[in-house]
Amino acid sequence: MLLWDGQSRREVLRWMAAGAGAAMLPGVGRALGAAPAGSSVGTNWAGNVTFSAKEIRRPETVEELQELVRKSGAVRAVGSRHSFSPIADTPGTLVSLEHFKQISVSGDKATVDVGTGVKYSELCPELQRQGLAVENLASLPHVTVVGAISTATHGSGTRNLAGPVTAIEIINGRGERVELTERDEDFNGAVVGLGAVGLATRATLRVLPSFEVRQWVWENMPLAEYAEHFDEIVKAGYSVSGFTTWRDDRVSEIWVKRLASDGDWNPGARWFGATPAPRDRHPIVAMDASACTAQMGVPGPAWERLPHFRPDHPPSSKGKERHSEYLIDRRHAVEAIRALYGVGDQIAKALQISEIRTVRADERWMSTAYQRECACMHFTWTDNDADVVAAIPIVEAALDRFAPRPHWGKMFVRSREKVVGQYPRIRDFRELCTRHDPEGKFRNAFLDRYVFG
Ligand SMILES: Cc1cc2nc3c(=O)[nH]c(=O)nc-3n(C[C@H](O)[C@H](O)[C@H](O)COP(=O)(O)OP(=O)(O)OC[C@H]3O[C@@H](n4cnc5c(N)ncnc54)[C@H](O)[C@@H]3O)c2cc1C
Known part of the structure; x- marks a missing residue:
């Protein structure tokens, strides 16, 4: 078969x-x-x-x-x-570089040096204390900064987490300490490095003055409205996510995170057919929202609103889950969304919830957003591997014509050719890896298949 x-x-x-x-x-x-x-x-x-x-x-x-x-x-x-x-x-x-815990803000407060053991949940409160913030965050702050950068981890509405990196220090395959900065030709290859260029000891990130965000959740938006007004909806905030099970022709929740400095937001009793959530929600509507960041328009530091999940709780489905995600050209977002609604019933058994986000284009060679404004189709599966194995190829077939780039840190079964074909600078990346790691110490079977193969 x-x-x-x-x-x-x-x-x-x-x-x-x-x-x-x-x-x-x-x-x-x-x-x-x-x-x-x-x-x-x-x-x-x-x-x-x-x-x-x-x-x-x-x-x-x-x-x-x-x-x-x-x-x-x-x-x-x-x-x-x-x-x-x-x-x-x-x-x-x-x-594990868990002992590399340096957090050091530059004198002009423009950048921060972050040791590779540091998680966003550790970095962000320290930045906040110093009146600073990071530009973007994923759905959870539990991950390490360098681990997230290495796989082009992203949130919604902004560049991915590798975007603000201005320098990275690695130990290369010869054991040499090498610093690459924005001025280096190889820099864009090394940042989303998939762990293959070297073992990073620290990264330098550009930071912003701290800012506040308010978060609202809208429920049950009809698919027709969501599809027709997609651009307007994703531009309604600094960061916007749609959650859906690809069924019943509706988007179950839209999370809108707006800059508090933009003031109140009162689109009325209905917003493109959706109604305001009466209380804080979890992306999976049946789940307890206590793990989630505050909603209902309550202002708070950006780092406590941009992720969906709070650092002091296990995120998402508490580990009883598998994830896949595909980044496509944003111009095809609506068509791709319709294609996924077309297979919603076929993947229902495996799916807990999906999330639709957008990410800005960047120049990092191995970034899933390389030179492409993206729409991201994420799938939080159950932990039933047989069901998940059956569902992933269905999703990939539905998205195939949109040339998806699978998230490096999530599950996919794309062929090597289809993955490699999406990265125009992959030869340069291989050459960069070989120069820094001539013996291939940092390679593994996953990279041999999808990068070096
Ligand atoms: C509940 C949940 C929610 C998630 N939400 C999102 C989301 O919103 N958006 C998104 O894009 N992803 C999301 N992810 C995926 C996750 O953010 C990425 O897989 C991320 O890379 C994990 O970071 P980590 O610190 O756990 O790194 P690991 O998974 O431990 O490692 C990831 C990669 O980084 C490399 N690496 C780590 N440290 C170093 C180092 N010092 N030097 C060189 N390479 C290194 C590793 O070798 C590996 O290749 C989610 C995952 C979970 C479990």
């Missing part, structure tokens, strides 16, 4: 067994020996990737890290383990 992109189920399983999809679909991957039972390195946050690394090391200084890289055969860094793909894995040594 052909499952996806001409690959038979057998081929897909063989690929996973080879480690490229190592335990992305855990029952299957483990059965085929991709993930060693009882590995001390453990799993990713959601538990669908069991790391095949032999050991985990936690260096405390840059010198220790350099020594470790020099002595290692295969080595990769891991952040807070929130990726759903096996992108962080390595057959050798996994390195």
Whole structure:
């Protein structure tokens, strides 16, 4: 039986067994020996990737890290383990840089140096204390800054999280300390580096004066209104997300995050047919909203409104989930949304909720938003892998004609050709990796398939 992109189920399983999809679909991957039972390195946050690394090391200084890289055969860094793909894995040594906790604001308050152990939930309160803020955040602040940058993690309405990076320091495959800044030709290749250019020790981000945001949720917008007024709706705030199950011809929730400085927002009792939520909501309407950031127009620091989830609660479905996401050219957003409503019933069993966002174009070579204004189609699946495996190819087939770029940190089954074909600078990226990592220490099966293959 052909499952996806001409690959038979057998081929897909063989690929996973080879480690490229190592335990992305855990029952299957483990059965085929991709993930060693009882590995001390453990799993990713959601538990669908069991790391095949032999050991985990936690260096405390840059010198220790350099020594470790020099002595290692295969080595990769891991952040807070929130990726759903096996992108962080390595057959050798996994390195956690959790001790690299530097947060240092420049004298002119224009930038901040961030150690690679720092999470947004640690960075943002410190910036706030100093009257500063980051420009953009993902749905959760629980992730590390460098882990998020490395996979082009994004929120909605702005550039992705790699956008504000002005410099990055890496330890390359020879153990050398290298700083790349905006002035370097390779910089745009190194920032969304997929962990393949080097092990980053710190990143420098451009910061903004702190600002406040107010968040409103609207419910049950008819699909016809959403589709007809898509551009106006996504421009209604600094950051706007639509949540849907692709069924019943309606968008269940629209989250609108507006700058508090823009003042009150009273579009009336109905906004494109949607009604205001009577209280705070979770993106999955049946779930308790206590894990979510404050809504109902209550102003608060941007970092406590731009993510959907609060740092002191487990985000989303608390790990009982898998994620996929595809970024397409924003000009095709409405057509793609209609295509997904066309398959809504077929994926219903696997789907908890989907989110539709927009991301600004950028110049980072391996960014999912490289030179493309994007609409992002995200899927929070259940943790039933059999259902998820059945649903992903349906979504990919529906989106195929829109040349989607899958999120590097989420699950997908696109063919290598289709992934590679979406990155015009991929040869330059490979060359950059080879220059910094001639022995291929930072490569893994996932990257061998989708980047180096
Ligand atoms: C509940 C939930 C919600 C999410 N919401 C969003 C969202 O809103 N938007 C979005 O785009 N994504 C989202 N994601 C995906 C997630 O943000 C990304 O996968 C992100 O990369 C995870 O960061 P991390 O710190 O966990 O990194 P990891 O998953 O641990 O690693 C990611 C990559 O970064 C590399 N890396 C980490 N540290 C270093 C380092 N020091 N040097 C070099 N490379 C390094 C790793 O090798 C790996 O390749 C979500 C995930 C979850 C679980």
